[in-house]
Amino acid sequence: MASVKSQIIDLLERKLLSIHASSPSDMYATYGQNVLLEQIQERIQLNESIAFLLPGFPFKSPNPNKVSGRLPDGGDVYALEYLNEFCREVSFIYEHGCELLIWSDGRVFNDLIGVSNEDLITYENLIKQYSATMTHFKWDNMDAHIESRNGDDLVKQYGTSSFNFEQWLKMSPNNQKEFIHLRSFLENDLGQTSLRKTLSRKKFKQAMSWTAEQMITRNNALTNLLKQHYPNHIRLSIHQHSNNGEKFTIQFFANHSIKSDTFSLRTPWHNVLVISTDGARNLLPLFKVKLQSEHVPLMYKNQIWCYVQLPQTSLVESVPMLKLSLLGDSTRFGIAIDLDKQIEVFQLDVTWMKMLLNTFGVVVIRRCKTSLDKESYSRFCEQYGPPVVWNFGSLLVLKPVLTPESGHQSRESMPLHFDLCYPPEYLLKTGLYEDYVPQYFMLYCVKAPVENGGGKTNFVNGRLLLESMDEKEIQHWKTTNISSSTPKSYFGGKSFTYPIVMSHPRTNENILRYLETSTTTYQPVENIHSINGDSKAMESFDEFNKEMKEKMRDPKWYLEHTWADDDLVLIENHLLLHGRTAISEDTDRELWRIQVY
Structure with missing residues (x-):
C-alpha cells in the first residue's frame, strides 16, 4: 500500500x-x-x-x-x-x-x-x-x-x-x-x-x-x-x-x-457555473451561455444562481416556459421546475431529471399542463425504474382515515426515515440494503391541505449534514449500528439494523441512514444501538436521539414542502430522509406514492 x-x-x-x-x-x-x-x-x-x-x-x-x-x-x-x-x-x-x-x-x-x-x-x-x-x-x-x-x-x-x-x-x-x-x-x-x-x-x-x-x-x-x-x-x-x-x-x-x-x-x-446534462460542472463566461437554445437559468431568491444545460430533446423548444428555482434557504438542496401549464411532465427527459435528483436530492414539478390519473402517474414513475410492487400494488394512496392502521393513514406527524426501511418479508429479496431499498420515490398531490393545515413533507439532506461533521465522527457513525422497530404499519412490525452512515449503493458517497425515534400512536419508533457489536458502548443513547431530532432540523439541510394540487415531487431516497408534519383535523390531504428501484 x-x-x-x-x-x-x-x-x-x-x-x-x-x-x-x-x-x-x-x-x-x-x-x-x-x-x-x-x-x-x-x-x-x-x-x-x-x-x-x-x-x-x-x-x-x-x-x-x-x-x-x-x-x-x-x-x-x-x-x-x-x-x-x-x-x-x-x-x-x-x-x-x-x-x-x-x-x-x-x-x-x-x-x-x-x-x-x-x-x-x-x-x-x-x-x-x-x-x-x-x-x-x-x-x-x-x-x-x-x-x-x-x-x-x-x-x-x-x-x-x-x-x-x-x-x-x-x-x-x-x-x-x-x-x-x-x-x-x-x-x-x-x-x-x-x-x-x-x-x-x-x-x-x-x-x-x-x-x-x-x-x-x-x-x-x-x-x-x-x-x-x-x-x-x-x-x-x-x-x-x-x-x-x-x-x-x-x-x-x-x-x-x-x-x-x-x-x-x-x-x-x-465566470458563471454551468451544470451539464451529465451533472459535470463547468465555468463559462456569461456571453458563452446559450440561453435560448441550450441553457436555462436556475434562480435563487431572485438571483441567477447558475445555468443548467438542457438535453437535446423537444424540451429545448420549451425554454421560454421552463422555470427552475432552488427551494427554501439552502443553495444546494431542492429544486423546483415550473412547467407554466404549458409543458407535459412526459416531456421531461428522464436522464436529465435523474441528474437533477442526484445533484439536489429532491425535485418539485409544479403546474404541469395536464393533471395525472393513476394510470398516467404510474407510467411516468416507471420511466425511472421498475416499481416496488407491494401486496396492494405499486401505488399507495396516502390520506387520513377515521380508523388508522398505520402512520400513513393517520393525521399524526411522521418521524424522519427513508422509504422501505422496514420492508415486509416478500420485498426483502437478498436481504441486502441495496437490493430492497429503492433509489427514488415519487409523490403526486391529488388534494393539498388548506393553508396552515399542516401535512407538509419534510426532508433532511444527509449529504449536507455529513459534510458539516468531523471525519472521525463519521467513521464512528459507520461502526454504530442502530436497530429500529415500529409495531404499527401496514405490513407488520419487525426490527431492522442499519449503521448510522452507509455508502450509497450507486455513487459510494456517505449517506445518513438514521431513523428518528417517535412516540406517536400510529408510528412509534424505538431505537436500540450497538457499536461494533457492543450494545453498551454508548451510555447516553437517549440523549443522542434527542440531539439528532434537533440536529436534523437545522435549516442548512432541512426543508419543508408545502403542497399544492398537482405537485409532483421526486426524491432521491438514499440521499435524503423524509417525514411529515401533523395534518390538522379541519383539512384533507391525498398523495399518491410510487417507489422505483
Whole structure:
C-alpha cells in the first residue's frame, strides 16, 4: 500500500493541481513535486494537519459579459464545495486532517478596478454563510493585518523596500509576459465598465497599464505578508505559475476549468457555473451561455444562481416556459421546475431529471399542463425504474382515515426515515440494503391541505449534514449500528439494523441512514444501538436521539414542502430522509406514492 504522503500527492495531482508536463515552463516534475513531498512529510512527522493557503474569492467581476451579478452564486459555492471535498478526502487518508485557509484578497485591489467596499463586504459575508457546512476552511483577509484596510498601506507595511516595478519588468521574459497578460486581462475585464466609456482607447490602455503595475506591486507585498504570517502553509494559487515549489497552481472542477488552448484558468468570480446534462460542472463566461437554445437559468431568491444545460430533446423548444428555482434557504438542496401549464411532465427527459435528483436530492414539478390519473402517474414513475410492487400494488394512496392502521393513514406527524426501511418479508429479496431499498420515490398531490393545515413533507439532506461533521465522527457513525422497530404499519412490525452512515449503493458517497425515534400512536419508533457489536458502548443513547431530532432540523439541510394540487415531487431516497408534519383535523390531504428501484 502506498504511503500516506504518496496518497496525498496522488490526490493533489488528480483533483487539484494544474500541471502542464508538456510545457517547458512547468517545473513541477523537476522541482515542485519534491518540494511538495517535503512539505507534506514535515507536517506528518509533526503530527499536524496538512495546511494549504489560497488567496482568492475576492468579489464578482464588474464585467456583465462574464458574470450575472455582484453576489456570490453557484460557481463560488460549488468551487468551495470542490475544495472542501478535496480536504475531506485528505482527512480520510491522514488522521490529523487537512485545512485550507482562504485569504479573501478583494481588499488588496478592489479600489483599483472600481468595486465598492460595500459590494466586497456583502460578497464575503454571503460566501461564508453559504459555505457554513464546509468544515475544512479558515478565512482571513487584509482587515486583520492592515489597520487602514488600504492597498497602498499594504505596500508600505509589507512591500519589499528594494522592489522597483521597472527593474522587475526587465528581470526576465516571464515577468514581461505576466505584465502583458494582466494588462490584457484588465482591458477585457473592465472593458464594459463606466471607466471605459469615459476614456479614449489610448487613455484606457494607459490606465490599464498603470492598474496592472499597481496590482503587481501590491501582490509583491501580499506575498510577503502571507509568508510572514503563514510560513508553514502550502501556497496555492489560481494563477498559472511554474509550479517550482513556491506556489502551486490549482484548477476548479478538475480539467473542466482549463482552456486547453491557452492554459488560462477559469475562476468562479470571473465566470458563471454551468451544470451539464451529465451533472459535470463547468465555468463559462456569461456571453458563452446559450440561453435560448441550450441553457436555462436556475434562480435563487431572485438571483441567477447558475445555468443548467438542457438535453437535446423537444424540451429545448420549451425554454421560454421552463422555470427552475432552488427551494427554501439552502443553495444546494431542492429544486423546483415550473412547467407554466404549458409543458407535459412526459416531456421531461428522464436522464436529465435523474441528474437533477442526484445533484439536489429532491425535485418539485409544479403546474404541469395536464393533471395525472393513476394510470398516467404510474407510467411516468416507471420511466425511472421498475416499481416496488407491494401486496396492494405499486401505488399507495396516502390520506387520513377515521380508523388508522398505520402512520400513513393517520393525521399524526411522521418521524424522519427513508422509504422501505422496514420492508415486509416478500420485498426483502437478498436481504441486502441495496437490493430492497429503492433509489427514488415519487409523490403526486391529488388534494393539498388548506393553508396552515399542516401535512407538509419534510426532508433532511444527509449529504449536507455529513459534510458539516468531523471525519472521525463519521467513521464512528459507520461502526454504530442502530436497530429500529415500529409495531404499527401496514405490513407488520419487525426490527431492522442499519449503521448510522452507509455508502450509497450507486455513487459510494456517505449517506445518513438514521431513523428518528417517535412516540406517536400510529408510528412509534424505538431505537436500540450497538457499536461494533457492543450494545453498551454508548451510555447516553437517549440523549443522542434527542440531539439528532434537533440536529436534523437545522435549516442548512432541512426543508419543508408545502403542497399544492398537482405537485409532483421526486426524491432521491438514499440521499435524503423524509417525514411529515401533523395534518390538522379541519383539512384533507391525498398523495399518491410510487417507489422505483
